[in-house]
Amino acid sequence: MMAWALCRKLPLKKIAHKWKTFGVQASVTNFSNRTLSSDVVKIHPEIQDAITCNKPVVALESTIITHGMPYPTNVDTAKNVEAIIRNNGGIPATIAIISGKIHVGLDESKLDNLANQSDVVKVSRRDLPYVISQSLHGGTTVSATMLIAHICDIPIFVTGGVGGVHKGGQSSMDISADLTELGRTPVTVVSSGVKSILDIGRTLEYLETQGVCVATYGPSKEFPAFFTRSSGFQAPYNVETPASAAKMMLSHAKLGLQNGMLIAVPIPSKHETAGQELEDVINDAVTKAETQGITGKAITPFILQYVNEQTGGESLKANVALIENNADVGSKIAVELSRLKHNVKPNHLNGASYSSKRHYSSDASRKSMNNRPVVIGGSIVDYVARIHQEKFQLNGRTYPGNVMQTCGGVGRNIADCLTRLGTNPLFISAIGTDTHADALKNYCKHMDFAGIAEVPELQTATYCAVIQHHGDLLFGIGDMDTHEYVTPDHIANFKDDIADAPLVVMDGNISVEAMDYICGLCLDYNTPLWFDAADMSKASKPFQSSKAGAIVYTSPNVNELRWMHATVTGTEPGANTYKNTEVIEECLFLCEELVKHIPNIIVTLGEHGVLVCRDTDANNRFPYKGSKRPAVRDHMSAVHYPVGPVNPGDIVSVSGAGDCLNAAMISQIITGIHSPRHCVLSGLIAAHMSLMSHLTVPETINMRALEGNYLLHGCEPIPVLSSLGWKYTIN
Incomplete structure (x- = not known):
C-alpha cells in the first residue's frame, strides 16, 4: 500500500475543492526475520495461543516416533510424554513434517498416522528444503526441531539424547548437526546427555567451543550418558530445581545470546542397573555397524534396534523411562520460566x-x-x-x-x-x-x-x-x-x-x-x-x-x-x-x-x-x-x-x-x-x-x-x- 504524506506549507484555509483518488494495492511486510510462511508451517491453534500469551510450551521432536521406537511403543510413548507435560501445567508441541508442511502441535490422529508411516525421512536442518519441496513426510531430529521451535518462539525442547562427536571424529569430522545447532539457535534442550556410543569428552569440548552452556540436572555435575547416570565426565554446572534452570534460561534470554543451552538429566536410578548392563551390548552394536558400513543418520536407529533385540526389550523400557523423565523435568522448567516471564508467584x-x-x-x-x-x-x-x-x-x-x-x-x-x-x-x-x-x-x-x-x-x-x-x-x-x-x-x-x-x-x-x-x-x-x-x-x-x-x-x-x-x-x-x-x-x-x-x-x-x-x-x-x-x-x-x-x-x-x-x-x-x-x-x-x-x-x-x-x-x-x-x- 502507498500512503500519502501531506506536508503543510501555507496557512490552512477552508477552501472548496475536489478530491482525487488513486487506486493501488497494498501489501504487508513480515514482522520477524524468523517468521515462516503460512504455506510452509501450520501451528496448532492451542500452540499459537499459548506462544502469544507466554504460556509454558514444550517442543518435542518426532524422530522418536518415526525412527526411534517400534510401533505401537512409539505412539504410546509420544502420547504419554504429552500427557506428562500437560499434567505439569505445560503445553506439548510435537513437531513433524506431514506432506511437506511443518506441523507444530499434532492432534491424536496425526500422531497415529505419523507412527504408522513407513516412508518417513529423518530430517535434520540440511534436509528441510528438500523434504518440504517434495511434499514428503519427515520426523524432525534435534537440530531441525530446535530450529523450528526457535522460529515459533518456543524456548525449551525435550528429547531423549543429543548427538555428538563420533569416536574418531577428530579425524573423520563426523560431528552431529545437533551440536552446531546448539551453537547457533537459542533454545534450551533437555536430554539425558549424550549416547555412550559417542566420544562424550570431545562432545563436551566441542560444546564449550560453540559457547553452549551445559548443566546437569540434580545435585551432581556428573554428565549422564543416556542409559547410565554417569559418563565419567563432568559438566561445568548443575541446577538442582526447575526454578534454578528457569532462572538460567531467563538470564540467557536477557543477554540476547544466540546459542542454545543443554540441560542433561540422568536416567532415573531404578532404571540405571539395566542401563549399565546395556553398555556391552551397545559396544557390540557399534562394532556391527562399523562392519556393515552403517554411518551417518542411519547408525542410531540401527544401534537402538539391535540393542532392543539383544536385551529382550529392556533397553526400550529404559529408553521410554528416560524420555518420560525428561518430559517431567522439562515441563516443570517451562512452567517456572512462564511464571518468571509473567513476574508472578x-x-x-x-x-x-x-x-x-x-x-x-x-x-x-x-x-x-x-x-x-x-x-x-x-x-x-x-x-x-x-x-x-x-x-x-x-x-x-x-x-x-x-x-x-x-x-x-x-x-x-x-x-x-x-x-x-x-x-x-x-x-x-x-x-x-x-x-x-x-x-x-x-x-x-x-x-x-x-x-x-x-x-x-x-x-x-x-x-x-x-x-x-x-x-x-x-x-x-x-x-x-x-x-x-x-x-x-x-x-x-x-x-x-x-x-x-x-x-x-x-x-x-x-x-x-x-x-x-x-x-x-x-x-x-x-x-x-x-x-x-x-x-x-x-x-x-x-x-x-x-x-x-x-x-x-x-x-x-x-x-x-x-x-x-x-x-x-x-x-x-x-x-x-x-x-x-x-x-x-x-x-x-x-x-x-x-x-x-x-x-x-x-x-x-x-x-x-x-x-x-x-x-x-x-x-x-x-x-x-x-x-x-x-x-x-x-x-x-x-x-x-x-x-x-x-x-x-x-x-x-x-x-x-x-x-x-x-x-x-x-x-x-x-x-x-x-x-x-x-x-x-x-x-x-x-x-x-x-x-x-x-x-x-x-x-x-x-x-x-x-x-x-x-x-x-x-x-x-x-x-x-x-x-x-x-x-x-x-x-
Missing part, C-alpha cells in the same frame, strides 16, 4: 491473587522485564445490546435484538491485545469484589493481573452499549466509579515498571489526579505516554494537568479530537460542520494546533481509515523510550491511510476496533525496527479483526494473524489538492 499463574480486602500485589516492587509496556486504565464488564431492526424510535417500545456480555474497558482491551501480540504488558487497574470481578478474572487468565487492585464492597465497572443492526454505536451507559480507585498511591507501587517501560498507555477512565501523577512519572523517567480518551467527555481530562507535556501520542476519534482541540485552544467544541467527504480537512485543521502539544496524533476515521499527524517528518520512526527524538519541523506532516471497502453486514461490533488498532501499533513501535507505515497497517488489520467479532479483542489476534494483507487490497489513498496549501508525496 507460583500460585498466581492464572492471575493476580485476590484477598477479602483492597490490596496491592506484593509483586508490585519487582524489577520489570525489558521492553514491557505498561497500560493504566479501565477494566469493565461490557453489555452490548444490538437492535435488529433498521428503523426504531426511543419511545419505550421493546425491540427485537440480542444482548451479549463481554470484557471491555479501553485499558483492558489494549492490555489484552498487547498480551495476545506477545508483549507481556503490565496492566494497572481496579475492580470490585462482585460477580463481575469474577467474570473478568476468569476471562483474563492469559493476562498479567499483578497490577489490579480489588476494592471490597464495590461494584466492578460496567458499561452497556446500544448499537444499531450494522454495528454502529448509538449511545452507551457506564457505571465507572471503581476507576477512582486507580489512585496515585496504587500506581506508585509500579514506579519501577513505568521507569523501565518502552511506552506507557493511559486511558480516560481514570481520575485527573491519577493522570497528573502518571504524567509526572513519565516526565521524570523520560517514558513516552500514549493517551486514549475512551470517550469525548473524557478527552479534555489530561489537559487539566500542568504536566500534560508528557503525552507523546494520542489516538482520538473525530469527536474526541474536537474536544481536545477546544480544550487546547480555549474554544467551544462545535458540531461537525463538514460533510463526510471533508472529514480529513477538518481533522487536519484541528490537528494543526494540537500537534504543537502532542507530537503524534493518530485520528481514527471509521470507514475513512486513519489519519496520522506529526510534528516531524512522516517517515521518521515513532518514538519509544531510549530512541532518538525525531527532529521537529516547522510544519505538520500528515499521512492518510484509507481502508478497503467493508460490507456493513459483516461488521459485528465497532467497540474494540480502535483499541486493537492502538495495541497493534504499539506492539510494532516498541520493537524500534518498523516504519510508521508498517505500524499503522498492522493496527488496521487488528482493527478489522475486531470489527468482525463480538469480542472487543478477538481471541484469534496474534502476530501471525497480522501478516495477512487481505484488509488492505484495493485501498485508495486520498491526497489533498495543492490549492489547500498542502503538497503530497508518495511514501
